[in-house]
Amino acid sequence: MTATLPLAARGPSAAEPLDPAALIVLAEILAAPSLPVASTDDRTDRRSTAVREAIDHLKSRRLLAPPERTTTRGARDPAGWAARLLAQVRGVDDEFGELLAPHLAIAADLAAQPPGAARNAVVGGLCRGEIHSRATGPVRLRWTDGRPTGPAEPLGRADVHFAVSGHPGWYDVVHVPDPGSGIVLLVPPHRGHRPAWRPDDVPFRDGPAGARPIVAGRRWVVELTAVTFHHTEILPAGCT
């Protein structure tokens, strides 16, 4: 409640992907987050509370959905859209912008790709407000039956180990590259049998994932076992 808002918000323009009012609110959230939800254990870290709310706000308002394919905007320029949006967010909070950079790059990359089942499924999720990120660091991936799922056998099961920048609970999907095949696995970090998350500088402990302290800016390690994937949750090599 510190900013004075315009009486009527302007809609986004080609030059400004985010409405100015949305940016004011984003700044408000990052400066003074709402009361954290008790079960998130965010109370230990105000920055984490702020980031969680800011992501939830952007998500609920679908403000990071990729640009539509329309002729009214002239030539499609997803990369330009992502760059402008990232600049806007960085103008509010540089560190938060860094956190969203992978999402915006993914959205721009996929928006520029030709249609395909997996690509369309991801773009659909992004348009519904999902927030994506990319795995960082070494990845371990083991398919239960020795090979990735595909159209002939659309369901497969795998164990996946990867790291991601920021708390895994902030993301709907993490893009995890398989170093062997070049495919990219679309991994909801909460899926699988007893998903385990930990800051990469803290050893694993028994107990629920949510019981560990959350600190913004940390890299987290995610270990998922027996995760079922549909073949549309695999992007073919070269797609992103």
Add this chain to the structure above:
Amino acid sequence: MSAPSVAGTAPRSLPAGADLPPGQHEWEATFALDEQGRPLAPRQQNLVFAQLVGRPSEPAARSLEAALHALEQRLPYGPDGLLSTVGWGTAWWDRHSAHPGSLNPPARMSRWEDPVIDTPDVVFHLASDHPDVLDQARDTLFGTGPHGQGEHLRVTEIRRGFVGAGLPAQALPGLGIPERAPLLFGFHSIHRGNQATERSITIAAGPLAGGTTAHVSRIELDIARWQALGRDEQAALLYAPTVSAERAEAFTDDAPSDFREYARTVREHGIVGHAQAAARARVGNVPVINRRDFATVEGGRPGTHFVSLQRELRDFNNTRAIMNAADGTDHHAAVGARRRNGINAFFDVTRRATLGIPPRALRAYPHRGTS
């Protein structure tokens, strides 16, 4: 935690041993009124959660009824003495009553909350202006005296709190809560016209005929951040952006917030007013829930024990869903699920429970099953 009385009229309690209303929830005729005619709920309140010890029995029912009757014979009925309800939770109705499924369990009610879902056997709501009366009542019901229920009921939790002019400022000094405010947000929120009447929330037929339903939540409030706002900003978020603090403080009968103008107001101001949004749940501009909430600072976490009575639990659910104002985001880019959206950014519901409150005649182990 005493505070100077601000009552315009004293409580209208019935004398000890008087004939009592048939509905346990019929409290309001006994309330005092402040100088502006606003009803004043009992200043000290407890919620005592208990679970059955063993299987319910006829002697247990007789014992509980005798204990409650003894309290009524000893104490006036009203804020001067004791007001109470005995509400039975989903565990009772589903496991022990002849009417399983009578009561829906609570559920998560917003996109951000993650409450513990309580399913108690029974919850005693005890209310009085005098803390020693509550001590007496708890001791009678759960102590070691002749009316103690320890053989049949085990207390699992006691939630304590207060409501009334001066008490919030005393409980949280230094935060700037107005001296005369009855609740932690610093405004009067109970008016004559913004409550469902006790008559309208009384159930007409079925196992709870003559009684009502209750939804009991534990809500944590970010009082420090709320009190850091200006009074007009508070009034905008709590009532409507067109309502000033001065106007809000003068509300007596109702908090008229032009709920029919909700969408236009949000579009123009980029702020959702909590009361304005919630008032959309009224039916014919008549509220459908009767609030019995009280403030608390238990566990060092300021908040509210929100007790809502209604004829059907869906009346509460509808009110809460509409209060969320999830559609606020459609009207202005500045409004989010929590941000600039009423009081959503300032509270978190940590526990929820639902209860069926039978009429007084059935309050002890209602509709006990035979199995």
